[in-house]
Amino acid sequence: MLLQGPIWAGLLLSSALASKVAPDTENDATKLVPVEDVLVEIPGVDPPVEVHQVFLTVQDLATRKESPRHTQEKNVLLGRLDRGHGTWGPNHPRHRLLDSLYGFQNYFDRNMEDLNRLKKLYKNVSRQQKKLVESTIQYSSKFSKVEHLLAENHRLCQRIVDTALDFYGVERSELDDHIKTAEKNGKVAEKVSVSQALKHVVRDWSAEGLGERKDAFPCLLETLDGLFPDREGAKGLAKILLPGAGLGRLGHELSGLGGFEITSNEWSMYMNVMYRFLEEHTATAAESVYPFVDYWSHHVSNADMLRKVSFPDTPVNGSAVLLVEGDFTTVFQDKAGYFDAIVTHFFIDTARNIISYFDTIHKLLPPGGYWINFGPLLYGTAPFVQLSLEEIIAVAEAMGFELLDTPDKWGGLTTEGGKVRGWEAVYGFNERALTKNAYQSQFWIARKRA
Ligand SMILES: C[S@@+](CC[C@H](N)C(=O)[O-])C[C@H]1O[C@@H](n2cnc3c(N)ncnc32)[C@H](O)[C@@H]1O
Ligand SMILES: *[C@@H]1O[C@H](CO)[C@@H](O)[C@H](O)[C@H]1NC(C)=O
Numbered sequence: 313m314l315l316q317g318p319i320w321a322g323l324l325l326s327s328a329l330a331s332k333v334a335p336d337t338e339n340d341a342t343k344l345v346p347v348e349d350v351l352v353e354i355p356g357v358d359p360p361v362e363v364h365q366v367f368l369t370v371q372d373l374a375t376r377k378e379s380p381r382h383t384q385e386k387n388v389l390l391g392r393l394d395r396g397h398g399t400w401g402p403n404h405p406r407h408r409l410l411d412s413l414y415g416f417q418n419y420f421d422r423n424m425e426d427l428n429r430l431k432k433l434y435k436n437v438s439r440q441q442k443k444l445v446e447s448t449i450q451y452s453s454k455f456s457k458v459e460h461l462l463a464e465n466h467r468l469c470q471r472i473v474d475t476a477l478d479f480y481g482v483e484r485s486e487l488d489d490h491i492k493t494a495e496k497n498g499k500v501a502e503k504v505s506v507s508q509a510l511k512h513v514v515r516d517w518s519a520e521g522l523g524e525r526k527d528a529f530p531c532l533l534e535t536l537d538g539l540f541p542d543r544e545g546a547k548g549l550a551k552i553l554l555p556g557a558g559l560g561r562l563g564h565e566l567s568g569l570g571g572f573e574i575t576s577n578e579w580s581m582y583m584n585v586m587y588r589f590l591e592e593h594t595a596t597a598a599e600s601v602y603p604f605v606d607y608w609s610h611h612v613s614n615a616d617m618l619r620k621v622s623f624p625d626t627p628v629n630g631s632a633v634l635l636v637e638g639d640f641t642t643v644f645q646d647k648a649g650y651f652d653a654i655v656t657h658f659f660i661d662t663a664r665n666i667i668s669y670f671d672t673i674h675k676l677l678p679p680g681g682y683w684i685n686f687g688p689l690l691y692g693t694a695p696f697v698q699l700s701l702e703e704i705i706a707v708a709e710a711m712g713f714e715l716l717d718t719p720d721k722w723g724g725l726t727t728e729g730g731k732v733r734g735w736e737a738v739y740g741f742n743e744r745a746l747t748k749n750a751y752q753s754q755f756w757i758a759r760k761r762a
């Protein structure tokens with residue numbers, strides 16, 4: 313595809329899709345046609361003879377997310393990412409960013425290690441058995457198919473890296489140096505977190521994830537809508553915080569209700585790097601990934617395992633949500649009493665110290681502010697305390713939260729006489745798998761007492 317017209321660094325175009333926008337003659341973003349309205353699909357595998365002229369302006373994408381809030385937060389973020397800020401080491405935000413990019417950058421190699429191991433194991437099947445397996449199902453051809461799709465995913469990962477380098481203002485040479493040092497120290501590129509970030513795209517930003525989202529979103533959206541009926545009145549936008557937001561879909565859904573100022577927060581740089589890619593690749597079905605190609609269990613068919621998932625299933629409006637990167641308990645130091653509601657969605661059990669999460673929630677809410685929770689109690693590897701549901705409620709009440717009544721249409725009460733409700737919510741990414749990962753997730757609304 314030939315690119316003509318003003319194309320600036322940092323813009324990545326899918327080879328299958330071209331976005332065409334009017335030439336930027338007036339510098340007026342509001343005059344630009346939304347990208348999704350002018351998508352020009354280049355049909356088929358063979359490039360058509362016709363060459364599409366592509367005019368894309370950075371202003372178009374940039375002004376769509378750079379509200380004053382976004383600009384200010386980006387400055388704060390870049391400050392925190394500065395090498396001179398704080399102590400340099402594995403926990404430095406820039407170090408964690410570079411580590412995550414090392415992971416994305418090495419997607420193919422890390423996954424080929426696994427594939428090569430599987431190929432080797434197959435050799436242990438006897439000649440006769442192999443003959444049967446090859447003549448009936450051509451088992452070996454699966455290896456080459458998987459390899460091909462890993463290469464496809466790898467291309468996506470490289471573009472995720474490119475977008476991140478651009479967004480965070482990191483030179484390629486710095487990443488190269490970081491990787492060289494890591495390799496010299498025997499530190500292998502992370503594989504699982506990259507795979508998880510790609511799978512999370514299915515949960516948050518694909519049509520396939522709808523079923524999974526439906527377990528939680530209707531309740532949370534309706535709850536927030538009901539708690540803030542006058543949010544567009546004199547008091548102004550209701551301010552909502554979503555810590556541990558993953559790839560942020562809930563916040564974007566919430567923005568659709570109008571009248572909310574939405575802040576999401578995420579600690580994982582694998583998620584954040586993926587989210588920055590989504591923010592720049594906003595048009596429906598602009599991208600695709602093969603999320604299940606790295607795992608051979610629980611498939612009905614090869615077609616299921618090898619299937620492509622396109623994303624996003626709806627345009628991503630970067631300016632509708634502000635992502636604040638970093639640890640929930642530390643990045644909002646200056647925001648005491650700022651948020652009208654905090655929504656912990658599949659989040660509280662991720663804490664090293666769950667009491668610090670509660671302290672932070674309490675501090676960031678004004679008296680009368682709401683804490684809405686939905687999620688499991690799946691504690692991680694080394695949490696300082698591991699509370700049962702009853703213990704959580706007792707601690708929350710002692711801290712100054714009051715549990716509110718909620719409608720029973722959402723689910724049954726978990727304990728007799730209690731206020732917490734529970735129902736099953738899937739967290740599995742792959743709706744066609746022969747396995748299910750779901751939690752009896754717990755829902756409550758707590759209000760900070762005056
Ligand atoms: C189980 S995931 C849920 C993500 C999303 N809410 C969802 O339901 O799809 C929990 C998320 O919390 C993030 N997280 C863990 N500790 C955090 C912290 N201290 N501050 C912010 N995010 C954190 C993790 O990186 C992870 O993305
Ligand atoms: C598989 O085959 C390799 C090489 O022939 C051999 O070293 C290995 O022990 C075999 N593994 C098993 C589990 O039989």
Ligand SMILES: *[C@@H]1O[C@H](CO)[C@@H](O)[C@H](O)[C@H]1NC(C)=O
Nearest residue numbers: 346376567629630631632633
């Ligand atoms: C994106 O979100 C902003 C802020 O909520 C809103 O003003 C704007 O109209 C939205 N754009 C689109 C195309 O929905």
